[in-house]
Amino acid sequence: MTYHPSYPSLTGYTNWIDYALAENPDTRIFVAIPWLTNPGSNSATDYNTIWNAAHVTLGHSMIDDLRNLYPAVDIYEIPYGQAAGELYTLYAAGQLPDVDQLSGSGDSIFSDSFGHANDILEDLAELIWLRAIYDVDLSTYAFNPGYTTDLKAIADAVMDAHDPAYDAP
Numbered sequence: 001m002t003y004h005p006s007y008p009s010l011t012g013y014t015n016w017i018d019y020a021l022a023e024n025p026d027t028r029i030f031v032a033i034p035w036l037t038n039p040g041s042n043s044a045t046d047y048n049t050i051w052n053a054a055h056v057t058l059g060h061s062m063i064d065d066l067r068n069l070y071p072a073v074d075i076y077e078i079p080y081g082q083a084a085g086e087l088y089t090l091y092a093a094g095q096l097p098d099v100d101q102l103s104g105s106g107d108s109i110f111s112d113s114f115g116h117a118n119d120i121l122e123d124l125a126e127l128i129w130l131r132a133i134y135d136v137d138l139s140t141y142a143f144n145p146g147y148t149t150d151l152k153a154i155a156d157a158v159m160d161a162h163d164p165a166y167d168a169p
Helices: 011-023 044-069 082-092 119-134 151-161
Strands: 029-032 075-078 101-103 108-110
Touching (some): 044 075, 044 082, 075 119
Parallel strands (some): 029 075, 101 108
16 A cells, blocks of 8 residues: 555555455555655755655554554555655766656656656665565665666665664564
């Protein structure tokens, strides 16, 4: 499941969890925290500050609330939204050679000004998901996304820095 700010209550999450558990009582739940919309309206620093604050304030508290409601269920968080902030920071510092613009067609982080992902962001998010759910050792993972930028190292850094209380074991 993913977080969406238009639906801040737990109702949608509890509906999905109830359904999943009815179908398979051994289901493990992952809530994915996405990147922010409208990235061009903030500097890279502000974008990261806002995302990190929301991630902890909203994401962690939501996981805590869901764990309280479902104490026998494994519930974790995937901080894949941090991928956008990491790439934006590199781009703003002139250290993202695979990208020539923040958003738009071509080699960019976002495909549009709203913040839909372009290829590099999708590939980095995919690596974060793999590490978060399956604990894939990205240093030996055979997939080569074909970028100059080491996306595997960035994904590892995101997950290494993520609060282990919200990681899958």
